[in-house]
Amino acid sequence: MAEYTPVGLENDTRPITALTHSGNFHADETLGYVILHYALAPHGDLKGRVLGESADDRLRFERSRAPDRIGAADIVFDVGAVNEPARGRYDHHMKNKPLRDDGMPYSAAGLLWKDYGLAAVRHLVATPVDDATAEAIWRAIDGSLVVPVDQDDNGVAKMGKLSLADIVSACGPAWDTAEVYGVQEAKRREAQGFANAAGIVAAHLTHMVDRVRASLKAADRVVAAYEQAEDKRILIMDTGMPTEKVIFERDLPVVYVVSPAGPKQWNVKAVPPVRGDFGQRVSLPEAWGGLETTALAKVSGVADAVFAHPARFICGAGSKEGAVTMARRALEIDAASRA
Incomplete structure (x- = not known):
């Protein structure tokens, strides 16, 4: 959990621009975007924001490698070569990678989950939960979903075929899209692919949070039944x-x-x-x-x-x-x- 107030969580009205890199996308930055969506603007248009079709939205989202766009964004993740969470910078590609307590390198999604995951959980649960339950859900999702993304994106261990990482990658356009259909169509398909991947990841995260919530509820009932x-x-x-x-x-x-x-x-x-x-x-x-x-x-x-x-x-x-x-x-x- 953060010792500072992450960018955008100090109030719930200030417009926030979040940016990740353009080009090929993976589970890491796709999950990172989904985390920010649920933490900062859960009622916004997840896909429309990616495709530039959502004008009235607190969270603005860009995919670019241009230095001026990176510098202007409020939150930058998986690009920029800077990890300074207190000012909204969440890259992990530098020589001195940010590490978990056990030495595992963070992915950008892992860094964002650390700061924004609890806020995302509170928006993802169908009914309000107390602080202890929210933190238990946060920790469970960290271990079951975010750590595997950390491992996959840092080359520690692959998530494998038909994993979330593989499904996200399959949403991207084929390597020769620009050659066959032209540069503009390739850009359009890349944006559409990211939007589709974000929708898949969002649905997966939503279901995981609900299942963890139910699992915690089941644990209380099992213990009570055992005691009786x-x-x-x-x-x-x-x-x-x-x-x-x-x-x-x-x-x-x-x-x-x-x-x-x-x-x-x-x-x-x-x-x-x-x-x-x-x-x-x-x-x-x-x-x-x-x-x-x-x-x-x-x-x-x-x-x-x-x-x-x-x-x-x-x-x-x-x-x-x-x-x-x-x-x-x-x-x-x-x-x-x-x-």
């Missing part, structure tokens, strides 16, 4: 939501998670031994695997049993009570088999 559980090995959730992250981060001894899978079904899902892995801490009973309805009800003793997957990591019943009973009986059968 009679048998700490069985986590009963009244709403379907991600639970595995919290279980492993907090080292909870949960074996089965019971949650609704629709209006007429509740599932029992086995927790894997390692987060994201296949396998189960305790597999469902071997005799249940692959059975459905009547056959499963007969073997399990649960009248409204619906199914048990052949891999024995999930099963279901028609009611919450039936699913909880299946979880308890699975644990009893496992204990008996070990006796």
